[in-house]
Amino acid sequence: MTAFVLAGAQYAPRIGEVAANIDLSEHWIREAAAAGARLVVLPEAASAGYVFDDRAEAERYAEPFPGGSVHRAWSALAAELGLWIVGGVTERAGERLYNSAVLVGPHGHAGTYRKAHLWNDEQRIYDRQDDGLPVFSTPLGEIAVGICYDAWFPETFRSAALAGADLLALPANWVPVPGQPDTVPVMADMLCMTGAHSNQMYVAGISRTGTERGQEFIGRSLIAGPEGWPLAxxxxxxxxxxxxxxxxxxxxxxxxxxxxxxxxxxDRRTDLYRSGPLARP
Known part of the structure; x- marks a missing residue:
């Protein structure tokens, strides 16, 4: 039997409060474990919050992964509870700074993904990654990881699927999209559902709630099945x-x-498709 319970924890991390955020994440991880979960997905920037004034402020709260307090806490929880965790971290790697998401299992750190598509002020705060879009092998299946704005690029889903991913775990901090009608699902949910359907894989887009330094976050977390329809x-x-x-x-x-x-x-027609860079205005 290979079925298991996948959990997504939607909540509001606190900016600059790493110890408090560890406690918050522990609460939700334990709640998920009590409900039988084997994999828990947390929001983007779960370790230190998101709306930093500048790079210097982000660096004050960044930690290496592995090696920092968040790594130690999540590794201990994963080992104690026998589960896997995907969560967003503000990562320091030498002189470089990343908006990252990590995969931690019962035996410790299993992988790090650094956000490929930087949104808005992220472009002046974080470094761009050149590591690609990895897929991590686990006893639960092949797990790819993306972060928030990555869902706006169909290449994120397609690259994961072509590399054999069964699931794209997508920690997020979704914000309101201008002009969003009340009569349709929010854009992020539509993108996750479409990505799941057109790539025949599971997608867990797990966002946060609350307002941070004037920035509203919209929640609306979603777990979609490979047909694209919501499972939760x-x-x-x-x-x-x-x-x-x-x-x-x-x-x-x-x-x-x-x-x-x-x-x-x-059924793809790769002989017909075009690819290449398009200049950013």
Whole structure:
């Protein structure tokens, strides 16, 4: 039996309060474990908050991973509870500074992903990564990691799927999109659902709540199945909430990869597609 419970914890980290954020994350990780979860996804920037004034302020709260207090706390929890954690961290790597998300398992640090697509002020605070879009092998399945704005690029989902990912875990700090109609799901949820459907994989987009230094966050966390439909969520816009969904990353592979009607990965026409850079205005 390869099915397990996947959890997403939607809550509001506190800017610059690393110790308090460790306590907050521990609360939600233990809540998820009590509900039977084997994998818990936390929001983006869960370690230190998000709306920094500048790079210098972000550096004050950044930690190496592995090696810092967040690493020690999450590793201890994963070992004690026998589960896996994906969570956003403000990472210091030598002289470089990243908006990162890490994967921690019962045996410790299993992988780090550094945000590829930097949004707004992130471009003046964080360094750009050149590590690519890795997929991490676990007993639960093949897990890729993205962060928030990465979901606005179909290449994020497609690159993960082509590398064999069963799940894209997407810690996020989603904000309001101008002009969003009340009659349709929020843009982030539509992107996650579409990415899941067109790449035949699970997607867990787990955002935060609250307002930080005047920036509103919209919650609306979502776990989508490989057909694109929600398995849990969307969560509300305000309340802290734990999403739970039973998933089967490994056992679902035959059905996902051998759909008799369509196979969006196998049916691609790479001979027709164009690729290349487009200058940023």
């Amino acid at each position: 969520g969307p969560a509300g816009p305000v309340a802290d909430e734990l999403l739970l969904a039973e998933v089967d990353l490994i056992g679902s592979r035959p059905a996902r990869h051998h759909n008799p009607f369509n196979q969006p990965l196998a």
